[in-house]
Amino acid sequence: MNSLTPMLQLVVCNLKGFLREPEAVFWTYGFPLLMVVGLGIAFSSSSASSVQFDVVQGPAAEKVVAAVANNPGFKAKVNPQDVAMARLRTTRTLVVVAPSEDGGYQYYFDPSNPESMAAQSAVDDVLQRSAGRKDAFTSKQVRVEAPGSRYVDFLVPGLIGMNIMGGGMWGVGFVLVDMRIKKLLKRLLATPLRRPHFLLTVVGTRLVFFIPEAFFLLLSAYLIFKVPIRGSIFAIAAVAFVGSLSFSGLGLLSASRAQRIETISGIMNVAMLPMWLCSGIFFSSERFPDFMQPVIQALPLTQLNNALRAVILEGSSLFSQALPIGILLAWAVVCFALALKWFRWG
Template structure:
C-alpha cells in the first residue's frame, strides 16, 4: 500500500474541541462589607499616629494622673502664729499635742503672717483675742484651710485639758477600688473609645471625600450601608486592644482589681465603640473640610468631656441636671464600665445604660445613612 493510500489518523488538531464555560464567581451579600473592613484595617496599619493616640496616649495619661493623685500621707498643716501675748503658749500646746507630727507652726509678726496666708504659704493664722483665748483666720474657699482650723482647734482644746465624752477609734483603709486611679481607668477607657470612634471615622470620611475617593465608590455596586458599617465596625477590632492594654496596665502598675466579667467589659466596649462610631459617621456625613469636621466633633464631644465623669464624678454638678447628664452616651458607658469593673455588676444590671448606648448608635447610624453624600 502506497503512502498516499494509507488511512489518515485524526490528529489532536482535527479533534473537535469542547468549550467549557466556567460560571463566574458570585459575591456573597457581605463580601463587599468584608473587603471594605479588611481594607480599612490595613489603612490603619499605615498610620503610625493611630498607635500613639489610640494605645500609648491613654497609658501615659493614666500613668501621669495615677502618680499625681496617688494615695500618700496626709499633708503637713502650715500654721502661722501672730507674735504677741499667748503666742508662745499656743506654740507649746501645738507641739505637745498628738498632732505635732503633722503640724508645722511658726511665730511671725502680723504682717508676715497675713502675707504668707494670703499667698497660700500658710493654711491658718492664729492670734490672741486678748482674753486668754485665740482667734483663727482661715479661708472657707480652701479645703485645707477649713481642715486646718478643725485640727488645730482640737489640738489646742486637748492640750488645755478637754476630755472626749465618747471613746472613739479610727482605722485607716485604702483598698483597691476606692482609690482615684480605680475611678480614673474606666473613665479613660470610655473617653478613649469615644475619641477613637469619632475622630478615627470622622477624619477618615472627610479625608476620603477631599481626595475624591468617595466619588469613585459611586460607580461601584457597593451599598452605602456596607461602606458605613465597615468604617464603624473597624473600631471594634481596635477596641479589643484598647480594653486589654488599659486594664492590663492598671493591674500591672497600680494593682487595680477587675471584679466583673471580661465578656461583659468587652461587650460594653463593643457597644460603646459602635455607638460613637455612629456619632462620628453622622458628624462627618456632609463635612467637606478637616477644619469643619474638627469644629463639629469638638462641639459634640466637649459636653461629654466635662459632664460625663471622666476625671471627676458628675455628682458634683447640681442634681437638677443629673438626668440630662445620664442621657449622654459617654456617661452611660463610663457608669456601666465602672459598675462592672469596680463592683462586679452583671450585664443584665446594665440594661438602662445599654439602651442609651444602643439608641445613640442606632439613631446616629440611621441618620448618617440618610444624610451621607459621596461628594
C-alpha cells in the first residue's frame, strides 16, 4: 500500500472533523466575512463616504452651508457651539467650523484621528474655493487635544461596554452549560431549590464582577492616557450595573437549553456579533445608514455605550440617561422572563 494513503485518509478525517465543528467553521470563514460586510456598510455607505462636519450656529453658518449645498461629498449640520463640540468629542462629527475674529473660519478637530485631519483639510479647501480663489481668507486650525476629545477617550467607554457584554454572557452562559454537561443541574433538581432562585443566584454571582470589569479598565485609562472621568462614580457604577444585568439575562436566555459548549458558543457569537459591529465600540454607530438606526439603537450594547460615554466624558447625570437605562432594563426583564420559562435542568 502506498505510504501516502494513510496520510491522505488522516487528512480527510481531520477535514471531516473540522467541518463537524460549526464553531470552528464560523470563526474561520463566517466571522471574517461578516466583519467585512459590516465594516463595509459602515465605511462605504454614502453617509460615511461624505465628509460630515458641524457648523456653529450663527450668521456665518448659512454661508458655510450654502458653500457645500451642491456638493454631495460634504454633509454639514448647524448646531449651537456646545452641541457641536459635544458631537466632536464623541466622534459623531469630524470637524467643527466656527467664524474667526478676522472674518475667516477656524476649525476644531482631533489631530490624533486621521479622518478628522483629512476632513479639516477638505472642508477648508471647499470653503476657500467657494470664496472665489485659493486661500481667499486666513484659516486657523484649532487642534482639540484636551482629554475628553481624543479618539482614545471615545474608545475606552466602548471597550468597557464590550467587556461587560462579554463577561455577562460568557460568565453566565458558559457556566450554566458546563454545569449541565457535568450533570450538576440534575443534582440540584433533587433539592428544594426553586428554578427562579437558582437563576437569580447565577445572575447575582455574575453581578459581583461588574465592578472590577468596569473600573479596572477605566482606572487604567485614566492613569495611562489621562482619560477624563467627568461623571460621578455612582452614575458610572449604576450604568455598568444595569448593563451587566442586561447581558447576564441575555446569557441566561442563551444557555437555557443548550446541551454542549459548541452550541452555547455559537448562540452567543451570533447574539454578540451585531453588537460588535454596530454598537459603536470602535467608531460611532451613526456611520451606518439611517434605515438601520432603529435596529442599532435597540441593541443593548449601543445604549450601554451611549450612556457610558455621556456619563464618563460629558458628565451627564444618571437621570439624563433614563432612556438608555430603561432599554437595558427592558432587555434584562424580557430575557430573564423567557429564560425562566424555557430553562431546563437536564
